[in-house]
Amino acid sequence: MSYLSVETVTKSFKNGDETTTVLAGLNLSMGRGEIIMVMGPSGSGKTTLINVIGGIERPDSGRIVLDGTEVTAMDNRMLNDYRRNDIGFVFQFYNLIPNLTAQENVMLALEGHDLDWTEKSGRAIRQLELVNILDKKDRFPQELSAGQQQRVALARALVKQPKLILADEPTGNLDEATETKVIGILAQVREELGTSFIIVSHNSRLRAHVDRCYELRKGVLVEN
Amino acid sequence: MNLTVRMMLRKIQKRKFSIILSAFIIAWAMAMMVTGIYSSGVIRTSANAYLDETGLPDISISLFEGVDPQQVQTLMTDPAIKTYEFRLRMDGHAIVDGKEISVQLIGLKDPFRTDINRLLLLDGRMFSEKMEAVAVSGGQVLGDHAKVLINSVALNLNITGTVRSPEFLINDLPTSSFIPGSGGLTILYLPLETLQSSIGPVINDILIMSDNNASKSEVISGLSSLPISSTILREDQQTSVIVQMGADKMMVMLPSISLVFIFIGLVSTFMTIYRLVLSDSRSIGVLMSLGITRKHIATSYLMFGVVTLSLGAILGCILGYAFTYTISNMALGMMGAIPIVMGFDLLPFLIGLSLATLVVVVAVIIPITIVLRHDVHDALSFVPRNRIWAWRTNLRSLSLALGLRNLFREPSRTIIFLVIIALSIGAAGSWMFMVDSAQGYLEEQSSANKWDVKISFNGPMSDIQAISHFASDPVKSAIPFSTLVGQASLGDNSQGVFLLAASDIVGIRSFLLRQGELDFQGAVLAKKMADNLGARPGESITFAVGNRSLPIEVTGIVDDIQGNAIYTSNDQVLDIIGEGSCTGVFIVLDSSEQARSYSSSLSGDPLVGSIVLKDDTVTTLRGMFDSSMSLLYAFFALNLMIALAVAISATIISTSERDMEYTTVISLGLPRSFQVKALVYEVGAQAMISALLAVPFAFLLAQVFTSLLEDAVFYIPVVLSLATVITVLVIGFLFISISIIWPLRRIKRIDFVKVLRERISS
Numbered sequence: 001m002s003y004l005s006v007e008t009v010t011k012s013f014k015n016g017d018e019t020t021t022v023l024a025g026l027n028l029s030m031g032r033g034e035i036i037m038v039m040g041p042s043g044s045g046k047t048t049l050i051n052v053i054g055g056i057e058r059p060d061s062g063r064i065v066l067d068g069t070e071v072t073a074m075d076n077r078m079l080n081d082y083r084r085n086d087i088g089f090v091f092q093f094y095n096l097i098p099n100l101t102a103q104e105n106v107m108l109a110l111e112g113h114d115l116d117w118t119e120k121s122g123r124a125i126r127q128l129e130l131v132n133i134l135d136k137k138d139r140f141p142q143e144l145s146a147g148q149q150q151r152v153a154l155a156r157a158l159v160k161q162p163k164l165i166l167a168d169e170p171t172g173n174l175d176e177a178t179e180t181k182v183i184g185i186l187a188q189v190r191e192e193l194g195t196s197f198i199i200v201s202h203n204s205r206l207r208a209h210v211d212r213c214y215e216l217r218k219g220v221l222v223e224n
Numbered sequence: 225m226n227l228t229v230r231m232m233l234r235k236i237q238k239r240k241f242s243i244i245l246s247a248f249i250i251a252w253a254m255a256m257m258v259t260g261i262y263s264s265g266v267i268r269t270s271a272n273a274y275l276d277e278t279g280l281p282d283i284s285i286s287l288f289e290g291v292d293p294q295q296v297q298t299l300m301t302d303p304a305i306k307t308y309e310f311r312l313r314m315d316g317h318a319i320v321d322g323k324e325i326s327v328q329l330i331g332l333k334d335p336f337r338t339d340i341n342r343l344l345l346l347d348g349r350m351f352s353e354k355m356e357a358v359a360v361s362g363g364q365v366l367g368d369h370a371k372v373l374i375n376s377v378a379l380n381l382n383i384t385g386t387v388r389s390p391e392f393l394i395n396d397l398p399t400s401s402f403i404p405g406s407g408g409l410t411i412l413y414l415p416l417e418t419l420q421s422s423i424g425p426v427i428n429d430i431l432i433m434s435d436n437n438a439s440k441s442e443v444i445s446g447l448s449s450l451p452i453s454s455t456i457l458r459e460d461q462q463t464s465v466i467v468q469m470g471a472d473k474m475m476v477m478l479p480s481i482s483l484v485f486i487f488i489g490l491v492s493t494f495m496t497i498y499r500l501v502l503s504d505s506r507s508i509g510v511l512m513s514l515g516i517t518r519k520h521i522a523t524s525y526l527m528f529g530v531v532t533l534s535l536g537a538i539l540g541c542i543l544g545y546a547f548t549y550t551i552s553n554m555a556l557g558m559m560g561a562i563p564i565v566m567g568f569d570l571l572p573f574l575i576g577l578s579l580a581t582l583v584v585v586v587a588v589i590i591p592i593t594i595v596l597r598h599d600v601h602d603a604l605s606f607v608p609r610n611r612i613w614a615w616r617t618n619l620r621s622l623s624l625a626l627g628l629r630n631l632f633r634e635p636s637r638t639i640i641f642l643v644i645i646a647l648s649i650g651a652a653g654s655w656m657f658m659v660d661s662a663q664g665y666l667e668e669q670s671s672a673n674k675w676d677v678k679i680s681f682n683g684p685m686s687d688i689q690a691i692s693h694f695a696s697d698p699v700k701s702a703i704p705f706s707t708l709v710g711q712a713s714l715g716d717n718s719q720g721v722f723l724l725a726a727s728d729i730v731g732i733r734s735f736l737l738r739q740g741e742l743d744f745q746g747a748v749l750a751k752k753m754a755d756n757l758g759a760r761p762g763e764s765i766t767f768a769v770g771n772r773s774l775p776i777e778v779t780g781i782v783d784d785i786q787g788n789a790i791y792t793s794n795d796q797v798l799d800i801i802g803e804g805s806c807t808g809v810f811i812v813l814d815s816s817e818q819a820r821s822y823s824s825s826l827s828g829d830p831l832v833g834s835i836v837l838k839d840d841t842v843t844t845l846r847g848m849f850d851s852s853m854s855l856l857y858a859f860f861a862l863n864l865m866i867a868l869a870v871a872i873s874a875t876i877i878s879t880s881e882r883d884m885e886y887t888t889v890i891s892l893g894l895p896r897s898f899q900v901k902a903l904v905y906e907v908g909a910q911a912m913i914s915a916l917l918a919v920p921f922a923f924l925l926a927q928v929f930t931s932l933l934e935d936a937v938f939y940i941p942v943v944l945s946l947a948t949v950i951t952v953l954v955i956g957f958l959f960i961s962i963s964i965i966w967p968l969r970r971i972k973r974i975d976f977v978k979v980l981r982e983r984i985s986s
């Protein structure tokens with residue numbers, strides 16, 4: 001029994017008369033603590049896949065089960081809780097809230113969790129320390145470089161200790177050294193907490209650090 | 225269709241609500257301006273039409289001695305003379321309530337003439353017998369019979385009715401039963417022969433209707449052989465002058481008020497367009513990089529202005545027309561029930577429209593110019609300067625931190641919004657201040673009275689007699705007084721006044737002193753009158769009754785609802801009222817509740833002429849206030865609508881760039897309450913700050929508006945009462961808070977998947 005199983009998921013978009021099938025009976029199965037990577041040309045459906053697994057979009061058909069819970073059977077409210085508790089997103093463009101400091105952005109992910117302020121604050125600080133950016137905790141996103149913002153976004157995804165982290169091009173804006181550092185952090189988190197990762201990337205250098213690598217082609221995943 | 229036009233139409237569609245709000249605010253400003261100019265014209269034309277119809281004479285000539293009418297008749301040959309009337313006009317006096325009042329008697333042949341100075345019967349019937357007369361409304365009430373003395377000849381007249389006469393049209397404006405004869409002249413029309421029988425077969429007053437303006441001087445010069453003492457042309461006649469003044473006041477008052485709204489409209493439209501153009505900067509860059517000219521882009525953005533202006537102009541015209549009708553009707557009603565004549569006048573609308581156009585053009589051109597100044601590269605890489613308010617205070621609540629920081633996301637814009645919202649709430653609140661001040665003033669003025677019953681005698685009586693006569697049981701004290709109606713003058717200024725003289729004025733009522741001191745050995749004047757005369761404490765004014773006059777030194781100036789009141793001690797006016805005599809008495813009872821029973825116990829008393837209860841005066845006063853009060857409330861309610869529009873528009877502008885934030889929060893799976901809380905804090909803080917700012921604005925604007933209203937309605941001193949401060953705060957807070965509905969709806973409707981993708985695509 002796998003930790004995450006995606007079974008014959010389909011998703012298509014209608015644009016006027018034209019229908020684009022993005023996911024065409026896609027299957028994926030991964031164990032707890034695995035890191036997998038998804039590659040694919042632009043427009044192949046990588047973001048769509050991540051959105052579907054993360055409960056942002058619903059598939060047209062198929063089943064998604066994470067840790068024994070069927071995501072595809074959830075109503076909107078449950079999906080919201082699922083995103084809050086089980087999933088950590090790292091967006092392609094970080095999506096930090098400009099009016100919150102680095103630390104507050106991380107703490108934001110704990111909003112709605114039953115923790116007091118000191119506890120939330122402590123956890124955020126530990127997480128920022130882990131991604132090696134604690135000294136910038138009181139800066140606003142505007143005052144951070146792209147790489148630093150990406151690390152804050154990563155800390156935000158990690159702080160709630162989700163079951164699965166979905167990262168869309170997390171190293172797109174990072175130089176090679178920072179990229180290595182970030183990958184190092186992922187590995188460390190996986191060791192400590194047994195978190196699973198799906199990373200979307202064009203960057204073949206990452207392949208060395210992941211357990212498996214897939215290519216999204218014609219709506220299905222092909223291992224390579 | 226042109227691509228940029230199509231792009232603009234889509235944008236307009238998307239922002240229709242903001243556009244409607246701006247248009248509404250502009251329409252309001254425009255309507256105020258239109259109303260001021262238009263109603264001033266309507267008042268003028270209505271009054272002129274009425275005066276034409278009722279035959280206000282083109283020329284009124286007074287002679288300083290009586291002349292044989294036959295002799296005058298031979299001079300009336302100028303072909304420009306359409307019609308004329310010969311009258312005999314005499315000053316006399318009558319004894320009313322035991323006091324002497326001056327009466328003007330005008331003898332005329334035919335009271336039913338419609339072609340010149342037409343008399344409109346208000347009640348009773350027209351005189352028909354020799355010893356009958358009709359009174360002009362607004363003067364002192366003489367009763368059914370009046371004994372009038374002219375040159376020591378007594379006429380015992382039956383007063384058969386009351387008339388309204390164009391030459392004394394506004395005679396009843398400042399009068400009411402409560403304020404006897406304030407400014408109103410006592411004038412009687414009676415048969416010409418009646419007067420001639422005591423004076424001789426002469427006339428001394430000629431009214432002429434002439435063909436046109438140019439011939440007036442010829443008409444006058446044709447009569448130059450007569451002993452003319454004064455020639456008054458229609459436009460200098462008092463009725464014309466007062467109507468003119470009323471019209472002028474509208475012209476000044478409403479357009480000045482409209483300036484406040486023009487400013488509000490300018491700023492809010494500017495902010496709406498600026499926000500739009502800024503957020504479009506990158507698309508503008510793209511258009512420029514594609515080789516589309518700046519002129520072309522600017523023109524397409526002007527479409528926003530055109531749409532806003534068109535909507536605003538249509539609404540502004542409708543509102544302007546409606547306001548003009550209402551306000552002119554009220555003003556004309558006050559000027560002796562003149563029927564409204566609402567002729568169409570293009571000019572006010574043109575002025576209003578040009579103003580609205582100016583506002584919109586400025587509000588649109590500036591932001592477009594700012595953005596189009598960038599070169600292609602700058603525009604393409606343009607990031608709206610999101611100067612974050614680096615307020616790092618630890619608030620121990622993320623939603624609070626987010627809400628407050630969002631409010632000050634762009635500090636300068638936030639400050640503009642706070643001020644403009646506060647200003648519009650303040651404009652509404654100012655009417656509250658006025659209503660409250662007026663009511664408080666009314667209460668104060670009536671509670672200032674210490675007496676319970678005011679008794680006027682049938683004839684003068686000695687003070688000692690009066691006091692002893694009214695000394696029986698429930699009476700605590702009786703204060704004799706005399707009232708006189710006359711004329712006060714200082715330098716070139718003069719006005720009709722109401723003088724109250726008593727030995728113990730402080731025992732009758734209390735005063736709110738504005739200047740000088742409460743020394744009744746001199747004259748204490750109502751502030752409005754002091755202002756009119758230009759009198760200051762220490763100066764001496766002349767008080768005249770009939771042919772007697774005496775100087776009185778002004779010692780103090782007080783707030784008084786009766787703008788033409790003079791208070792003084794009775795020995796100051798001895799010459800006129802006679803030593804130790806009085807015409808009435810103020811009664812203070814052991815308990816105010818006894819007032820009614822006490823007054824009925826006096827019913828058979830032969831000395832008592834009339835009785836006034838303090839409670840009744842309050843009721844009458846309140847009635848007088850109510851009509852102006854409802855106008856103030858109406859303005860308050862309408863202004864609140866504007867305030868709401870401004871607040872909504874501001875909130876929409878400042879929360880419209882939040883999509884990414886909402887989306888992030890949703891994708892993080894945070895409870896919706898988080899975002900709602902942040903908004904509540906943000907809009908709540910905005911509402912609180914602007915409501916606080918609105919209070920001083922309201923107070924200041926109330927002072928400006930009352931000084932504009934002063935002559936038209938009443939003199940109201942504006943007071944800063946805690947109750948009104950709280951009302952303005954609470955109502956302001958609530959109304960601004962309503963604007964939270966729009967961002968809440970946006971959160972609810974947002975398609976966050978789409979926004980996530982849009983972000984990626986940018």
Ligand SMILES: Nc1ncnc2c1ncn2[C@@H]1O[C@H](COP(=O)(O)OP(=O)(O)OP(=O)(O)O)[C@@H](O)[C@H]1O
Nearest residue numbers: 013014015020022041042043044045046047048049
């Ligand atoms: N809301 C939508 N309506 C119509 N088509 C859509 C919609 N969302 C996505 N698509 C289409 O689905 C396809 C997959 O999009 P997706 O964003 O998943 O690609 P991607 O692999 O992430 O591309 P990239 O590497 O460029 O980020 C694209 O062809 C896109 O046009």
Ligand SMILES: [Mg+2]
Nearest residue numbers: 046047048168
């Ligand atoms: Mg993508």
